[in-house]
Amino acid sequence: MIAKKELKILLIEDNPDHADLFLANLELTVYSDAHVAHQWTLEEGRRQLRTNTFHLLFLDLSLKDSTISETLNQISSFGACCPVIVLTSLDDDQTILNIIRKGADDCLPKSELSDVLLERIIHFNLDRWQLKQELVQSREAYRDLYHGSPNMLASVDARTRRVLTCNQTFADVLGYTREDVVNREITDFYHPDCHPKFSKVFERFLQEGVVSNEELQLRKRDGRRIDVLLNVSAVRDHEGNILHTRSTWIDITEKKSAERQLHYMQCLNRLIIETIPDLLWLKDNDGVYLACNPRFAQLYDLTEKEIIGRTDSDLVDQEQADFFREHDKLAIDAGKTVMSEDWVTFASDGSKALLETTKTPLFFEDGAVAGVLAVAHDITDRYEAAKKAEAASRAKSAFLSSITHELRTPLNAILGYTQVLLRDSTLTEKQLNGVSTIHRAGEHLLLLINDILDSSKIESGRLELAEVEVHPISFLQSIKEIIELRAQEKGLIFRSIIEGDVPTSVLVDGLRLRQVLLNLLTNAVKFTEFGHCTLRVHGEAAENERVFLTFEVEDSGTGIALDDQKTIFEPFRQVGDRLHHGEGTGLGLSISSHLVELMGGELQVMSPLAREIEENEGPGSRFFFTLQVPILHDARGEDSAISQQIITGYISLDKPGKRQKILVVDDIASNRAVLRDILQAVGFVVHESEDGHEIVNVCQAVRPDLILIDLLMPGTDGLAAGLQIKNNKDLVHIPLIAISALMTERKGLQQQCFEHGFRDVIGKPCSVRKLLETLERHLPINLIYDEKKEGADPEDCIVPSPAVLDELATLVEMGDINGISQKITELCMKDAGRYAVFCSYLKKYFDEFQFTGLLNFIAASRSKKLCQEIKMQYS
CATH class of the missing domain: 1.10.287.130 (Signal transduction histidine kinase, dimerisation/phosphotransfer (DHp) domain)
Structure with a gap:
């Protein structure tokens, strides 16, 4: 309802006395605060209506610019804006009736004008106008709902069955316009196959007055059929006779199609289950059988229906039932497929079979366990064949x-x-x-x-490696001396090249490595008529005191065809030019390939080679493999002297006197403290952060030259933190070094670190020297060494406090692997390597999982005879 103070009235009256009388009466009503705009002519009034909003229009019929007749003819044009109330000096009933017919909402004879009547007319017309507007809005809303409904709606005459009205959806779905639909028989829109059924449904409607969820088929204009669900209610006259329908059709074509597809798939699945030769069964989370195939039913000499609803306890003895249930739980707990092999006896004929059973847990969308699906394949014949083959092999x-x-x-x-x-x-x-x-x-x-x-x-798998200490330089020299003579006999040039970081001593099966290299080199000489043969060895440092040694044997011979390269490592294969020589068993490369694999590498071949071919030379070939082997005695030739010196500081190369800033990110305060003490002792400026979440903000604040990040942290771990730095264009230049105790536990972790933006990885525990030398590789600095020697001499062993020894002993007795590793790392880095020798002995026991020896060593550390006992143990 409009507030009285907000009411706006337009008065079009050219008689001043009449206008004053109207205003005077209005002042006496409850609408005295209304705003009244008075205009003298019809044109001025029309202009006001175009530019302003009014709630009521009081209009005099006889105006200066319009006669009574002209004004009457224009009343209807004002009615769309607000209620129109005509003021007239004529008060006969016929005149008033004519005025109303012309479109006026009300008529007020001037002779009867009073405050009471005026107030009543205003109130009445405002209320009626509001109701009129609400009715219009309601009709528009109904029309929108009717035509915008996703379902098809229509009314059908009960006697003629012709469509009286339909919504837009009905027309659109069937491909018609609404005009095409109205007045046609509803039967025209049903599929011919459905006509008999629809006639019965309509007759039932005429009797009962309702139809509920009846499935029928309509036909589109293009002839296509759609499935619908029909619901009908009746509209009756005052005597209860049905006049027409209110019909609703819901398009269920996709649903019916899905149901048909589901039914087909169910039949197909059932067919597969019944015809599959393997045993198949499904249990719920409680071990109750939900389904099985006939082959499985034969196991218990029962029908499928007799098995469904039972558990293993109903079918076998409790011990075997518990065994089956345990295997079901193993699959569920693992969250993935598990396999097992079990001997079973079929109750139907008493035969025994070895079954390879695959059990897969099934889960609902919310992660809840649905059950276990099992498939068992009879591998008895394969088992017997394997036994015979094994016996034949022996x-x-x-x-x-x-x-x-x-x-x-x-x-x-x-x-x-x-x-x-x-x-x-x-x-x-x-x-x-x-x-x-x-x-x-x-x-x-x-x-x-x-x-x-x-x-x-x-x-037969009986070939074993015997690893011994090998000195690569002298080892390769002895091979060179053998091959060089054979090459000279054929007029070939033999080259032996050693590159990279090749240590002076490694642990490897020298006999088998020699056998592989001699076989490759002998073949290279044998199948090369002109040019050269080359043995190249490249060394590259690896983690945990190991080294990657890559061996390459290259020749300028006839090469190996691509098709032959696929089979060259198979036993008894001689390919290409090698076949024409007719020498050997064809086992050399096969044996070499297996030997390299046993040593942890892979023998590969490349041919032809991408190089310039000299006169008479062939396209050549290259055989190569890489081994990762332990370094013995940490001997590296010219670096051995430096490795024994203590690092006391560094020199900045980019700016003399500059102190490099290191950001240490680790959630454990003691780890940060250890690194801080080590780095500060040699002149680094150290900043700390306890997690990776704020690493970008910290970096932007302190602008470090290098970041050391622990990988295993709660919340944002080291890998995620590294990725943030990698993806930040302002920080990506800062070197990231990962520090982790997981290096030996997680395969591929180093590569994963590199993919997340790290430039190097240091394992825990690590030595102070290794830490500082890693920093030197990634910062513009040179480390400063003094002449004092470092070494694992027991005489130099400094033992930590009794409290630390007690803590170590407790961790060992608890079997806390991570705790022991973390404590060794902490001790190793504490006080700039003060306890490095002590930690080296701890680490030896720890790496070999000799926990009893570790406890004995800790106990011995409490006595004054520690160094003598260590000498006796490791002399």
Whole structure:
């Protein structure tokens, strides 16, 4: 309702006396505060209506610019704005009726004008206008709902079955206009196949007055069929007779299609389950059988229906039922597929079978366990075949071992005597040549026997490595001396190249490595007629005192075709030019490949080579592999002297005297303190942060030259923090170094760190030297060394306080692996490496999981005889 003070009235009256009378009466009503705009002519009044909003219009019929007739004809044009109340001097009923017919909302004879009547007319017309507007809005809303409904709506005449009205959705879905639909029989829009059913439904409607959820089919204009759900209610006259319908059609085409597809899939799944030769069953989370196939039912000599609803306890003894239930739980707990092999006996015929069972847990969308699906495949035949093959393999291996021994015995005599005869000066040149031919043939035969025996060992898995200390320089020199002579005999150039960080001593199976390299180099010489053969060894430092050694054997021979490269490492394969030579068993490369694999590498081949080919040379080939081997004695040639010196400081290369800033990010305060003490002792400025969440803000505040980040932190871990730095264009230049105790536990962690923006990774525990030398690699600094030697001499062993020893002993007794590792790291870095020697012995026991020895060492550390006992243990 409009507030009285906000009421706006437009009065169009050209008689001043009449206007004053109107205003005087208005002052006496409750609407005395209303705002009244008075205009003298019809045109001025019209202009006011165009530019302003009014709630009531009082209009005199006889105006200066309009006659009574003209004014009457224009009343309807004012009615859209507000209620129009005509003021007239005529008061006969016919005139008033004519005025109302012309569109006026009310008529007020001037002769009857009073405050009471005026107030009533204003009140009445305002209320009626508001109701009128609400009715218009309601109709518009109904029309919008009717035509905007997602369902098809229509009214159908109960007698003629013709469509009286329909909404836009009905027309759109069927491909018509509303004009096309109205007055046509509703039957025209049903699919012909559905006409008989619809007739029955409509007859039932005429009797009952309602239709609920009836599935029918409509036909679109283009002939396509759609599935619908029909609901109908009746509109009746005052006597209860049905006049027409209120019909609603819901399009369920997609639903019906999905139902048909589901039914098809259910039938298909059932067909698969019933015909699959494997045993298949499904249990719920409580172990109750929900489904199984006939093959599984044969296991218990029951039908499928008899098994569904039961548990294993209903089918087998409790011990076996508990066994099956435990395996179900293993799959559920693992959250993934698990496999097992079990012997079972079929109750239907008593036969036994070995089943390979795959159990997969099923989960609902919310993560709740739905059950376990199991498929069991009968592998009895495969098991029996494997047993026979294993027996045959053992027999073959035994035979080969026996026959090679029998062959070696006479061959040993032949080779021995040929060597004796070759030293006999009484033999003629012809005789010496004959003996030499016999000796070479014997050596070749010995190589063939060794190849066959090695191949047999590899096939049976009996070939084991024997790692020993090897000095790479002298080791490679001995190989070079052998191959160099053979190369010279053919007029080939032999090159031996050592590159990178090759240590002076490593732990590797020297005999097998020598066998591989000699085989590759011998082949290179054998199949190269012109040019060169090259042995190249490259060393690259790895983590945990290990080194990557890459061996390459390259030649300028005829090369190897791409198709042959796929099979060249298979046993008894001789490909390309190698086939024409007709020498060897074809086992050399196969054995070499397996030996390299046993040593932790992969033998690969590349041919042809991308290089300039000299005259008469072939496209060449390159065989190569990489081994990661432990370094012994930490000996690295020219660096060995420096490695024994203590680091006391550094020199900044970019700006003399500059102190490099290091940001240490670690959630453990003690770890940060250790790194802070180490770094500050040699002159670094250290800033700290306890988590990776605010790392960008901290970096922007302190602008570090390098960041050390622990990987394992709550919230934002080290990898996520590194990624933030990597993705920030203002900080990406800052070197990131990861520090983690997970290096030996998580495969591929180092590569993952590099992908997240880290430039290096240091394992825990690490030495002070390794930490500082890592910083030197990534900062513009040179470390300063003094002449004092470092070393793991027991005499230099400094033991930490009894409280620290007690804490270590407690961690060992609890078996807290992470705690022990963290404590060793903390001690190793504390006080600039003060306890480095002590930690080296701790780490030796820890790395070998000798916890009893670790406890004994800690106990011995409390006595004054510590250094003597250490000497005895490691002398």
